[in-house]
Amino acid sequence: EFRYGEHSEVAVPTPNGVITFGQNHPLVVVAGPCSVENEEMIVETAHVVKAAGAQFLRGGAYKPRTSPYAFQGHGESALDLLAKAKEATGLGIITEVMDAADLDKIVEVADVVQIGARNMQNFSLLKKVGAIGKAVLLKRGLSATIEDWLMSAEYILAAGNPNVILCERGIRTFDKQYTRNTLDISAIPVLRSLTHLPIMIDPSHATGKSEFVQPMVMASIAAGADSLMIEVHPNPAKALSDGPQSLTLEGFEELMQEMAPLGKFF
Ligand code: PEP
Ligand code: MN
Secondary structure (H helix, E strand, C coil): CCCCCCCCCEEEEECCEEEEECCCCCCEEEEECCECCCHHHHHHHHHHHHHHCCCEEECECCCCCCCCCCCCCCCHHHHHHHHHHHHHHCCEEEEECCCHHHHHHHHHHCCEEEECHHHCCCHHHHHHHCCCCCEEEEECCCCCCHHHHHHHHHHHHHCCCCCEEEEECCECCCCCCCCCCECCCCHHHHHHHHCCCCEEECHHHHHCCHHHHHHHHHHHHHHCCCEEEEEECCCHHHCCCCHHHCECHHHHHHHHHHHHHHCCCC
16 A cells, blocks of 8 residues: 555665665665676776765666567676676675576675566566565566556565665657657656655666766756666677667766755765
8 A cells, every 4th residue: 555645765785884765865876787798897887886976786687688689688697797896896786687587596696676677567576576585676667657567566565575666767658769768757756646665767778868868867856766777888889788878987977976966965
């Protein structure tokens, strides 16, 4: 049951301390590449995003690609690289689970387990992450209504895991020419009125273009987002996935500087 006016917190232990997602807490920034490609790039990215102020490193080991011929992620070996980046920086780790069979391995390194947009209504997977002792980041499905999304969150909560964070990552509309998806900024106040769960915005997958990330970040903060997820890559032009929407390391540093005066920071 969602109770109007109540706000839950999702407190996540990381090597650098407990990071809390929620309305009465500083903005939590999650940054990193779409895919974990190799040790050098993930460790370098981790150091830079940490120095710039991010609390979590993101990076995919198992990738939900539209084409079966596209890079599918390095799998288990990428989890080991995330563990190295965590060890080197103390950042919390967020990575996606696509198959419940990988969950045990993933929770060994992940501090927050991501359910991707394409699995938002994979109810058996939702029940399984409802039974783990780690927080879950639930991305909005490509064409999911707010109600569909909240019901999916409810699957996780009902299975016994209260630590759910909702992530708006853009929805399908009719225009694919200029943006990859349409960021539903109104989801922020709407969710606020309907649910106590923390709200994250992912402007990278929403816009699909790095040059549009900064204005959507500003809009998200203004509308009251609790957290942001930003794709960052040391060399976006060479990225194995989602290069066009990835900020460079320098671009991310600049973005963090620009965000700082907007409040809800430390
Ligand atoms: C991702 O975070 O890299 C990803 C695949 O996101 P989404 O599920 O929102 O498309
Ligand atoms: Mn991606």
